[in-house]
Amino acid sequence: MTELRQLLLSRIREVADYPEPGVMFKDITPLLADPAAFTALTDAFAEIAVRTGATKVVGLEARGFILGAPVAVRAGLGFIPVRKAGKLPGATLGQRYDLEYGSAEIEVHAEDLAADDRVLVVDDVLATGGTAEASLQLIRRAGAQVAGVAVLMELSFLDGRTRLTAALDGAPLEALLTV
Incomplete structure (x- = not known):
């Protein structure tokens, strides 16, 4: 796991003051652009899917789509997008x-x-x-059961866990x- 961790960390760029001052944004674009890193990430998530007995993978809009869809394919499972309302x-x-700063709504096809x-x-990312x-x-x-949650990165200082x-x-x- 140390090798995977080092590979993933080396492909995540930090962008200061985005989207607002004081925020250190974790940009995964370089990770997605690197086929070896993206494949390693996909394989790690697919292993979690298999180990938890998942039958479907849900990806949360929007980066969860990018990560979840190949995980579902690799694990031989269906993929379901959870989207913003409308x-x-x-x-x-x-x-x-x-x-x-307010509220939001997500949706899925029933x-x-x-x-x-x-x-x-x-x-x-798991933030709050x-x-x-x-x-x-x-x-x-x-009506479905939760097999688990898998995230690339947990921002521990926000205590979402x-x-x-x-x-x-x-x-x-x-x-x-x-992190």
Whole structure:
């Protein structure tokens, strides 16, 4: 794991004061541009999907789409996008959640998840945990089970793990990197 960690960290660029002053943004674009690093990341997430018994992978908009789709393919599973409200056609289930500066809503097609599905949520960063927590609520409202949450990077100083612990109800939270 040390080799993987070093590879991933070497391909993540820090951008100061983006999107606002005082924020040190973790840009994964260089990681995605490096086929060896992107493949190693995909393989690590696919191993988590298999180990947790997932039958579907959910990717959270937007970088979770980029990471989750190849993970689903590599693990031989279906991929389900969880989108911002109003982006999916047809019947959807929505889940509102609070942000530091207001609220937001995410949605999924109701028919994409079934009672026998075990869902692994994949995203790039775990910050405060609000979006991930809302996705777990949405998955359960759709009737599916949560297999776990896998993120590339956990920003430990924002303590999102604490928020997600109760929502996970015993399912694992795995971060490949903790910063």
